[in-house]
Amino acid sequence: MKKSVIYWLLLPGFVFLAAFMIIPIVLTIGSTFFQENSFTFEGYMHFFRDPYFLKILLTTLQVSVVTTLVCVVLGFPTAYYISQKAPRRKGILLALAIFPLLTSPVVRSFSWMIILGRKGLINNALVGLGIVDKPLDILYTPAAMMIGLTHLFLPLMIISLVGVLENIDNDLLKAAQSLGASRITAFRRVVFPLAVPGLVIGAVLVFVGSLTAYTTPALLGGKQRVIATFLYQNAMTLNDWYLASVVAAIMIVITFVVVGVMNKMAKTLNPKG
């Protein structure tokens, strides 16, 4: 196999992305460092000196991280369960898992209102059972936001994980068990590390999705602001694309850092992944 062939395989995709995305984005982000033709960090300093902005940034990161973790915790066992099913069942379950992606955010938020609202199913049940005497405020809190985001992104996590899990040789799990690992330990020590490549993809999708999501936090999140709110306000209402690009650049850097850290962690779990 000639080395040059490798590059020919990569070239079309590379040229396409470079021409239509990389160059435009680099130019757009690059322009945030120039105001009136001189190089400046002004746009960025403005944000990082502002404790208010930093607090929102932190809140957003928290929400994204928690959502990602929740998706891992919910998605991993489910994906594993799906991957162990006979082919036919597997297909049906995967199909069911992706249905949430097909619903409009607005109707979805309406259904969450039905479930989480003060007169919603959960509160009715809680009050009815006498567990609480006043309906809980769940809707329009950060928790609701995370529930909505989890509902939105969990399918991506599940699909990514099923993709790797179904290719893990069952004998490995058996080998681990025969060496004394309980099902859980075998899972943790063997299946989990081997699933890391899929986990990383899933986690990146969920994290980035949560970080940049606008509609779901806006609809379910009550008064809580997230960083995407600023981006949208600046871009769409205030027509300030300079600031929008600054916020975007900050978000991009954060994602790259987080993805980098995740890859690092993945490497220690599965050096051969």
Place this chain on the structure above:
Amino acid sequence: MREKHIGLGLFSLLVFIFLLGPLLIISVTSFEPGTVLKFPPEGFSLRWYENIFNTGGFLRTFQTSIIISLLGNLLALLLGVPAAYALSRYDFKGKSVLNALFLSPVLIPGIVLGFTLMKYLIVIYHLPMYLGLLIGHTIIMLPFIIRVIASSLSSFDFAVEEAALSLGAGRVRTFFQIVLPNIRSGILAAVLIAFLESFNNVDISVFMTGPGVSTLPIQMLTYVENYFDPTIAAISVLLMVLTGLLMFVIERIMGGFSYFTKR
């Protein structure tokens, strides 16, 4: 050993209830006869389903969405599959950089990507709107195609590929007849994720639509800015039914979801 699965099964059941419960509510409310979403509904009516077909925009934009998603998917496969293959099969200089590059469209906030694409593709490169929309959607599909396929290739036994080569099949042929069928599940998953990602996309489409060119999500968004009736719920239900049918067809025609089986 069966019993051990029960805990896992129960857990998965709860997750599925979490995922599908809201959809059930949506489905139920879509039959509401009144003009406002209600739960529980006050009766049964199909009027909002009729409304989908009577409101010209939905069918037209649905068609556009499907075409764009399919064409974009095809384009992304053409660009992405060779790249995914190269990235997972070979070690070479600059691999990690390229890996990051191909993932990057996911890492950029959608609205910024959308705006930038509009500025460059339409304003500077003077591409027709429809083409711009197609390119934009291809860009956002590419990382899904590449990453998902690459990760399923990473567990592929390449000795099998060598066996085919030694039996006289050319590289291209080997790829299509031997490698591809064995990563079907990966390809299908990739195509599915990419399709949904594109089909649901708002951020890019918002900027790449124009007079006469619009996508279903944009149309739906426009609709809910002005109406509160259960039409959107009805559309969601129809989309789910359609997906269900599609799955069923895949199941029947292509011999089932053996596509998702190991090896």
Place this chain on the structure above:
Amino acid sequence: GCGSSTDDATGESGSGGKAANKLVISTWGFSEDFFNEEVFGPFEKEHNVDIVLEVGNNAERLNKIRQGTSNVDVIYLSDYYAQQGIDEGLFEKIDRSKIPNVNDIYDIAKAPLGEDYGPAYTVGQLGIAYNPDLVSKEVTSWSDLWDPAFEGNLTIPNITATAGPMVVDAASRVAGNDTFNEDAAFAELKKLSGNVVKFYSQTSEYVNMFSQEEIAGGPIMEMYFKDLKAAVPNAKFVTPSEGAYAVMNTINVVKGSKNKELAEEFINWQLSQDVQAKSAKAKVDSPVNTKVELTAEEAEGVTYGADVVEKLNKLDMEFVNQQAKAWTDRWNREIAQ
């Protein structure tokens, strides 16, 4: 037909094409059927022209005009966004002599953003809707929103929504200022924040919350009241004693339009008694044409009558636009926490 033609709509940017018999109209896309049948259709027939639609919300459509990515001739925008377009020089100056129907409309609608630019083709009002079953008090004034009766029960529009700045103005009035006082307004809003469950960005959110009784009420445009009533038959809409706010949608000709005269013709058509009456009766838009007569039943949910319309408070959109950034920032920091 109009709007439904996807053909050649793609290749239009930059090139003139068959501009002579095509009119591109940018609008929100609601009541598309009504517009196609009663507004666009007859106009197409009469002037032998194809109308192509671009739909979307104000911000998106204005953005595209800014970038010049679509060859729009006529654009419907709310006054807030129209003002932005004017400030950025995106619109043609109109020749009012070509739009004789402008003389038949309410004064407030004739030139809301200056003589050179388009008229408002509809004027609605922003008042308060509430659910009497949940609010013990009878609501008559903006200040009632601050009442404990609305505690944890209230929604108000987000600052970025069209009605956002109106609530800021109302707050200033509630604080007792005759002229707008920003600090007082925000101080007052901060107090209101305790009552607020949620700031809404889309009316659909309001309607959903209202129907699920997550909220008891809040400021909303009268045009949407019929939807609230459908969900909560007891719902009430009031014009606050300090005055409701005028919500105006304008219609303008986009700079560079090759069909300026046809566009003005269209604006004239949109203001005509015929169209205005039909859209009022279909409860699509509140009329501005003074010749339109409605029965009481027809007028329900429609902002109708010179007495009502002329009393509406009207914001200075140029001022609002200048302040938008600062207000948004303050709102985010002080109110929305």
Place this chain on the structure above:
Amino acid sequence: MALLTLDRVSVAYDNQTILKDFQLELEKGKLLSLLGPSGCGKTTTLRLIAGFLEATQGKFMFGGKDYTKVPVNKRNFGFVFQSYALFPHLSVYDNVAFGLRMRKVKDKDISARVMRILEVVNLNGFEKRFPQELSGGQRQRVAIARALVIEPDLLLFDEPLSNLDANLRLNMRVEIRRIQQELGITTLYVSHDQEECFSISDQVAIMNKGVVEQLDRPETIFKYPATEFVAQFIGFHNFIEFAERSDAGDEISLKAGGRLFTATAHPGTARPGARKGAIRPDDLIVSGDTSADLANALPGIVKVSTYLGRSYQYVIETELGDFTANQEMETPYLSGQRVSLIFPQDKLVLVE
């Protein structure tokens, strides 16, 4: 009482029954080999015992307890997989250490034990490699080390040495046997290599189509196969269907094609009805002496002659069919040569 008992166990994949009313007993500290043709169910039996498969019926007893439902990880059985099943994400060291870590052995002791066992399997210096970077044989040795290091209650081997070269195989099997005996680990061993099975086993079970055809001490099986299948399987490639049989004391007289043969009546061969004679190619003597009256002899013509390293192999055509014989000699017989086949009386056995 036996440590391990499989009591009329059946196993099926989908609807295909692989094991049917399978019986097996194994005593503590003993090594039993399963030997049988490809696809006969050896691996299936091992997997059943390990707990990877569930029986559709029957019972598996171990140490007096019903193990049928005991989960895999509570069985403390070591398993060496035919396909290695090494953990791809762990180094050789970590692969071997895995079982010890599960047993919460101290890091220091782990290190010592892992290094010792790696020495045993001849893999020192490979600790840091990953499975993908090893040759087939090296991988298998890691798998063996991984199972041995935990000193399990029962060791299960699925063709552990099949990818090793002859020398290593020899060393490894001696080593496995040594460890097995030293620690008294009860062991079940599957292999295709008969010599391997015979040399290290206390007992050998010959399987055919999911059934044990014969279970005995290696010497007994080797000398006195009970059935034609077993005989064929362990190298009695020559068979004669005798028409008549009459037993007289130590000697059995037999008749085929008008010729008379005698066989010694060992305890094992005294199978009443059996009239099928079997003999190994190694035990058949090919003689150039074609004179008529040799005892237990049959005239024939050399059809094929092959060099086997140590000896030559002949296929010889006779009136009773073709026979295969191996013989050590300097200058071989040539194809077409007339020879006599001699059936030593004590090497001819009767099978069912």
Place this chain on the structure above:
Amino acid sequence: MALLTLDRVSVAYDNQTILKDFQLELEKGKLLSLLGPSGCGKTTTLRLIAGFLEATQGKFMFGGKDYTKVPVNKRNFGFVFQSYALFPHLSVYDNVAFGLRMRKVKDKDISARVMRILEVVNLNGFEKRFPQELSGGQRQRVAIARALVIEPDLLLFDEPLSNLDANLRLNMRVEIRRIQQELGITTLYVSHDQEECFSISDQVAIMNKGVVEQLDRPETIFKYPATEFVAQFIGFHNFIEFAERSDAGDEISLKAGGRLFTATAHPGTARPGARKGAIRPDDLIVSGDTSADLANALPGIVKVSTYLGRSYQYVIETELGDFTANQEMETPYLSGQRVSLIFPQDKLVLVE
């Protein structure tokens, strides 16, 4: 001239050199076996020839043409993989038919040829199965059928029979040899089974650490290993370091520990400097007769005695070290018994 020539080829994984200045020649129609310990580079050599690996230096000539850069699929070589490498998505039939389809053979002919070859490997009735539904041995037979059916210019086998049971292995190797000779297919064969190699090869190359130590006809290697490594590898497990050597005509006189030995000077053993004697366990005679003056004899004590099926294996302690001897007998010697070890003069060879 040789059909296949590897001319000072080197191969490296990452930075580790596996083959260094490797030389090999193979004539048309011949079968050459590569034999060597695990990890010595046998598979690597095959992969190089198949075209899966690129040499870092050196040349590979085939049929007079430089094949170094010819792509795999243009080589028309059959390859049987150690790990089977069956196409998981194709049925047994389609797996075997694949190569024929690539050659645009007519469907009817394909069917005939596939069915014939499946019969050869004893897999009729399995056409519709998928690889996952076969046992290890069955899979390997499919792999063999798949490579054979295309009648390639060169056949490459990587331990094709290692997962088969003894009988099938025997049949298959005879079958492989038959087909190979009938079709005159030049073949390179890797196996751990020495008997297998010796029985089917025209030539055997013994490899060690990426180098061919000896390339010869099987008989020659079997009887006259050239080096200690080869001797050890092919079963000369007993070595004596002689202090003195003197050649006289047919006989070589040797001295070790004060004792005199003689060895026959076969052409192969006449290696001038060599003073290391080697003998197989099978060739050493263990005698109960401990009288002093036996020729070529050494007194010793039985340390270990193991049953091997056919024979007993003894480890015997002597003043010149431990020796291993195999002997067929009814009642074995016991541990501790005093015996004599006799080194037959014509079985003792000298190696470097």
